[in-house]
Amino acid sequence: MEKRLEQDFFERHVAEVAYDLIGKVLLWNGIRLLITETEAYRAIDDEASHAFKGPTPRTQVMFGPPGISYVYLIYGIYHSLNIVTEPEVFASAVLIRTVKDLSHNLLISGPGKVCKHLNITRKNNGINLLDESLYGVIDNNTIPNLVTTPRIGITKNKEILWRFLMK
DNA sequence: CGCAAGATTATT
DNA sequence: ATAATCTTGCGA
Secondary structure (H helix, E strand, O other): OOEEOOHHHHOOOHHHHHHHHOOOEEEEOOEEEEEEEEEEEEOOOOOOOOOOOOOOOOOHHHHOOOOEEEEEEEOOOEEEEEEEOOOOOOOEEEEEEEEEEOOOOEEEEOHHHHHHHHOOOHHHOOOEOOOOOOOEEEEOOOOOOEEEEOOOOOOOOOOOOOEEEEO
16 A cells, blocks of 8 residues: 655654655656655754755745755756755755666666756746645655765765665 | 855766 | 856855
């Protein structure tokens, strides 16, 4: 029996959510993607977060309720997909780094490539993953083996182990 | 208004 | 190791 993750799943500490998201299935525009690599970002105590210095137009959705997409453009070229977590006002988000396209059995490794594969751009910022039939996260009831490492591509708060991937 | 930095990727 | 490429956010 397939169960969609509800608000209470996303409303927890972002590192817990990022950890628990590994092995879950992302439903994006009706397409099913197994989540195999994530990272956590948190405004309150994490200098690496876009939201660390407070809200800006770009980071506004991170300050809102959980279960919403946060999509931004990086290096002028690549988009990145995130899911907002924690209660409203506690800005945080899980970066989706790698997924496996289940219908094509294809591994898509890297945030920019994930967005390219799914045609995700900034117009997809703020999509609700709790209510919409074509978008959400499905708990497929698996318990994956995980590896935990430092996050990739950042200059601040590099030591913290907030990157999670399937072994 | 100018400018430096950036949650990446492909190529050398 | 480095270029590509342009939005964003900050300071003046």
